[in-house]
Amino acid sequence: MPARIPAGSIALWRTQSGRVTASADRCPHRGMRLSHGFVRGEALSCIYHGWSYGQTGECLRIPAHPGLTPPETIRVAAHAVEEAWGVIWVAVGETTAEPPRFEGFVPLRSLTAHADLATLKAATGATAGTAGLDWPAPGAPEIRLLSVPQEGYETLIHVLVPGDSSPAQRIAASRAAETLRRTAEDIQAKGLAPWSTTR
Amino acid sequence: MKLYDYILSPSCYKVRLMAALTGVKLDIRPVDFHPGAEHRGQELLALNPAGSIPILEDGDLILTESSAMLVYLAAKVAPSWLGSGGAEETARVQQWLSFSSRLTASLGGARLHEMLLRPGDFGALQSQGIASLRELEAGLVEQGLHGMGFLASDRPTVADIACFPYVVLAPDGGVSLDPYPAIRLWSRALRSLENFIEMPGIHRLHELKPEPHIEPGKV
Numbered sequence: 001m002p003a004r005i006p007a008g009s010i011a012l013w014r015t016q017s018g019r020v021t022a023s024a025d026r027c028p029h030r031g032m033r034l035s036h037g038f039v040r041g042e043a044l045s046c047i048y049h050g051w052s053y054g055q056t057g058e059c060l061r062i063p064a065h066p067g068l069t070p071p072e073t074i075r076v077a078a079h080a081v082e083e084a085w086g087v088i089w090v091a092v093g094e095t096t097a098e099p100p101r102f103e104g105f106v107p108l109r110s111l112t113a114h115a116d117l118a119t120l121k122a123a124t125g126a127t128a129g130t131a132g133l134d135w136p137a138p139g140a141p142e143i144r145l146l147s148v149p150q151e152g153y154e155t156l157i158h159v160l161v162p163g164d165s166s167p168a169q170r171i172a173a174s175r176a177a178e179t180l181r182r183t184a185e186d187i188q189a190k191g192l193a194p195w196s197t198t199r
Numbered sequence: 200m201k202l203y204d205y206i207l208s209p210s211c212y213k214v215r216l217m218a219a220l221t222g223v224k225l226d227i228r229p230v231d232f233h234p235g236a237e238h239r240g241q242e243l244l245a246l247n248p249a250g251s252i253p254i255l256e257d258g259d260l261i262l263t264e265s266s267a268m269l270v271y272l273a274a275k276v277a278p279s280w281l282g283s284g285g286a287e288e289t290a291r292v293q294q295w296l297s298f299s300s301r302l303t304a305s306l307g308g309a310r311l312h313e314m315l316l317r318p319g320d321f322g323a324l325q326s327q328g329i330a331s332l333r334e335l336e337a338g339l340v341e342q343g344l345h346g347m348g349f350l351a352s353d354r355p356t357v358a359d360i361a362c363f364p365y366v367v368l369a370p371d372g373g374v375s376l377d378p379y380p381a382i383r384l385w386s387r388a389l390r391s392l393e394n395f396i397e398m399p400g401i402h403r404l405h406e407l408k409p410e411p412h413i414e415p416g417k418v
Contacts, residue, residue, distance in 0.1 A: 002377045038406045045405070066413045109340050111333075112378035156378075170344050178337055 002035035004150050007092045010079065011035035015042040021055045022090045024077040028059075034076065087146070087158070102132075105144050105160040108173055115184035116153050119191070120145075123184035132160070137176040141169045153188060157181070200225055203243065203254040205232040207314075209307065209364035210265040211253040212398040217269045217360050219396040221277040233315060266296045269357040282356045291351035295338075295358035301331050302365040309372025310365075321373075328374045332382065335362065339381035348388055355389060363389050367401050 002025060003012045009025040011034035023044060025033050032048040039045075043060050045052040050063040051074075059074035080091040082099050086107045089099040113120065126133035126145065133145040146158040161173045202218075202225045204211045218225045230252050231237040239250045247254050247263040255262040255271070262268050273280035282288040305327035311317040312324065338350060347353040350362065367386055369376055376382060389395070390404050397403055 001380070001383060038404065040406045040410055047402075047405075063411070063413070110380055111336070167344050171341050174337065174340050174344070178333075 002033065004148070004156070005079070005090050005092055007079070009033070010090065011037065011044065012088065013039050013044050015039060015055065017042060019055060020081050020083055020088055022079040022081045023053065023057060027051060028074055028076060102144060102160055104163055106163045108159045108161045108170055109177070110156060110158045111177060111181060112150065113155050113157060113181045113184050114153060115155060115188040117147050117149060117155055119188045120147060120155055120157070120184045123180055123187055137173065137180070140172040140176040141165050143173050143176065201228055201256040202226070203228050203230050203246070203252050205230050205252055207399060208232065208252060209368055210303065212364050212401070213265045213360055214253050214255060214268045216396055217272050217357070219394050220392060221272055221280065222394070223272055223276055266299060266357070266361050269360055273357050279354070280357050282352055288351055292356050292358045295350045296361050298334070299361035299365070302362060305331050306365045306369045306372055306374060309374060310368060313372050325372065325374050328369060328372065332366065332369065332374070332379055335366065336379045336381050339385050343381060348385065355392065359389060364398070364401065371400060
């Protein structure tokens with residue numbers, strides 16, 4: 001699937017055996033987005049000409065040249081990835097830090113808002129916790145928000161809820177997140193809102 | 200059963216897909232929609248005064264709305280595609296069937312603007328398309344929380360087929376699908392169905408088939 005980190009666009013993929021890889025989102029052959037590709041077994045294949053890549057980025061196979069062992073110079077950059085408590089963390093560059101823990105919380109859903117982080121904070125009245133925003137949403141359980149700035153004024157919001165929430169509470173949390181997005185986008189639109197003319 | 204069809208039309212594809220999934224053989228009559236505008240000619244206007252395609256003809260019956268065609272095919276040969284018949288599920292099917300016309304107007308309008316230079320407020324069409332995609336995404340999230348992977352039920356219905364094509368082709372109208380993880384999973388589930396067929400821009404899942412192997416000398 002496609003994802004965005006400060007270093008640019010990535011193809012985030014999980015092998016059949018369950019291992020997660022974050023590759024640069026560009027096939028070295030013709031520049032096609034690898035996030036349009038597909039995972040078969042332990043390899044990611046480009047949708048365009050089927051060149052396939054392993055988890056460390058090495059090219060494994062070029063279908064149009066079945067007898068050829070691809071040279072080692074054909075590589076896709078890969079970022080360090082760690083999966084913890086249902087959240088996938090991608091490191092830009094070297095890192096030794098452990099990803100934050102969210103004990104007791106589980107991921108609910110992710111959504112994108114046309115609003116920046118400051119606007120989002122203003123819309124929630126949330127307090128910045130040790131990791132993410134703790135938001136006392138009206139009519140829903142305590143919600144934790146993780147935000148990832150995207151291009152322009154967009155923000156990707158990951159919504160986490162307590163692991164013991166009932167299905168009804170989770171639906172209430174999902175609807176609260178929709179309301180939060182509307183509120184934040186209203187504030188953003190009344191302010192600068194350059195996105196409203198471009199999208 | 201005769202379908203007046205255009206290969207690049209998502210609404211025509213809905214009917215071809217439904218027929219393939221339910222094992223109905225259609226007699227396909229290709230229409231020169233572009234550049235010939237054959238759907239606005241006398242022969243087709245006699246069948247459908249609204250001048251739109253698809254048109255489905257079965258004996259005396261002439262249908263001009265794709266949602267009605269999906270329901271007709273399902274009722275005739277595969278009633279499970281209409282849902283289980285419970286009040287809530289029946290209403291959900293109708294809800295998303297009606298909703299699908301908003302996808303056609305918004306995402307479909309943006310796509311026609313980009314592909315065939317149709318007039319229209321491109322920015323407004325895209326915004327309406329994004330609003331519709333958000334609604335669909337939220338609906339699928341809630342269905343998922345009820346343990347159901349499809350719009351109206353735990354199995355696909357005509358509602359899913361009615362919404363699927365214009366959603367998947369949203370990028371043709373400059374609307375990205377990247378922000379919608381639930382839509383992505385739903386789209387994969389539909390493309391994994393047995394007897395799924397493609398249209399230009401909507402491909403099958405290559406990973407469902409084993410890797411093809413070609414002998415080195417045969418290329």
